[in-house]
Amino acid sequence: KQEVTQIPAALSVPEGENLVLNCSFTDSAIYNLQWFRQDPGKGLTSLLLIQSSQREQTSGRLNASLDKSSGRSTLYIAASQPGDSATYLCAVYGGSQGNLIFGKGTKLSVKP
């Protein structure tokens, strides 16, 4: 059974810092991995989608990497801003289950 773990569970940083969020998964036979952002009480906003054949994807200040063989992904946020404060969720598609499986998320707080 696919399991997704996100570390840390919560992170607080001062504005302007670069930071890394970690995601690990137990079954490396995935088709893709998706990073989402969730604001309190809201739905999920897709940030980046990485196919299993890709090593990384970039969008603005965000860069996501994927090491499928080791079951790991990282989300790098450059020059963090207070508006980046949210919960970041990692989800994998494939493996032993054919639907998107989520981690519990990392709650990020960026202090002005």
Place this chain on the structure above:
Amino acid sequence: DTGVSQNPRHKITKRGQNVTFRCDPISEHNRLYWYRQTLGQGPEFLTYFQNEAQLEKSRLLSDRFSAERPKGSFSTLEIQRTEQGDSAMYLCASSLPGRIHGYTFGSGTRLTVV
């Protein structure tokens, strides 16, 4: 197209009542998914449709839960005889078929059972 739409945004109901939620996916997406999210947890899969066919149901989907997608467009999720443990955010997502496409989620319906 404005994305995945869910209604209502919030629902407060008394224990034992039935509730129904609606999801309108992105029009060209033939796959539709329902997830449930409780506080501090990631979303958990409930069920999914390809067109009007319900192809998979999680063990989380007890017999009090039923989902339909009658014409392969919008979907409804009904919970009968609600319990306090049903309080959660119910999220709908849609996608194109195939393994390379990501999911697009709606804003969710927050259910509170009192």
